[in-house]
Amino acid sequence: MTQKKFRVGIVGLHPGRSWGAIAHLPALQLLSDSFEVVAVANSSLTSSQAAAAATGIPHAFANAQELVANPDIDIVTITVKVPHHLELVTAALSAGKHVYCEWPLGNGLAEAKTLAALAQEKGVLGVIGTQARTAPEILYLRQLLAEGYIGDVLSSTVSGWGAGWGATTTDPETYGYLLDQANGATMLTIPFAHTLAAIGDVLGDITELSAILANRRTQARVAGTDTWIPMNAHDQVMVQGLVNHAVPLSVHYRGGMPQGTPGLNWEINGTEGSLRITAPMGHAQMAQLTLEGCKLDASEMTALPVPTAFLAGLPAEAMPGNVARIYARMAHDLTYGTQLSPTFDDGVALHSLIDTIEQAASRGLRLPVHASHRPLPLP
Secondary structure, rough: OOOOOOOEEEEEEOOOOOOHHHHHHHHHHOOOOEEEEEEEOOOOHHHHHHHHHHOOOOEEEEEHHHHHHHOOOOOEEEOHHHHHHHHHHHHHOOOOOOOEEEEEOOOOOOHHHHHHHHHHHHHEEEEEEEEHOOHHHHHHHHHHHHOOOOOOOOEEEEEEEEHHOOEEOOOOHHHHHHHHHOOOOOOHHHHHHHHHHHHHHHEEEEEEEEEEOOOOOOOOEEOOOOOOOEEOOEEEEEEEEEEOOOOEEEEHHHHHHHHOOOEEEEEEEOOEEEEEEEOOOOOOOOOOEEEEEEOOOOOEEEEEOOOOOHHOOOOOOOOHHHHHHHHHHHHHHHHHHOOOOOEEHHHHHHHHHHHHHHHHHHHHOOOOOOOOOOOOOOO
């Protein structure tokens, strides 16, 4: 069977600085047998034309509405700021396009539910960019647990740093919106949630939890200046709970860059040993992960190289490898009717978990989690 080459239009592509340019475009170019990037749309025709000229993309549109209306585009990729997701994803789905949307899917649970329902109504595939789930180290970690490398899981602890919510911020025009909780792009909804998605694949459902969300910093300084901007997004996120009603889990994220400690430290302790994933920062979706393990009779962790089978024929590097691995799954789903990629429905489940965290923190309660997590199939 000859696989169709899917034609992609990217909304939000700024060469050299946007996530669309840094991760999505290289990822799609790695999969040139399956995808062809044919169009770009930014907030103005001038910006779109400049991006197209710099990247060799053949078509530039004045806005996203023109792009999604074009009959020669099969997939629309949304890589803009979260407050615009509802409008732009709705437009793409309404035009009958398949959509790859960056996480978070919407600004809160209600928007995510609306978009997932629309994708089902239109009969198109909505893929959400929770790419930590396709990281080779995460996939191999899942296999090691399934094979009994550490026996029965006793508990798991995660400590991470969310770089964008510390004492300083860079390029406030691009990143300043992260500091306003109303925009739906916070440390809780971005790095913490990306890691939660990977935790769900590895350990299973979080079935009950308690949480603390704190604003220990109320402003951030623009790096290299004396300018300060307000911050009401939480810079401390702590969640404790049970996985599958039994396994204790603790996750704590701090705003800022790590100080003498790993940016991400995820340990899983079992009856026969331990496994650990570390990274330079807490953004598991884009950081280069390192996997280590040890048995009960060992005194220290040793590196566990990831077998090539988990790379899916793509680079081991997190950027753009993990994004490419999602696109590869998307192409397979569209071609063969499989369910390998993280869908909008999966995104709703993750949004629901975040909503429960927010409710538990605001009410000071330990709450049941009603959302069920669907693990992605292993390669």
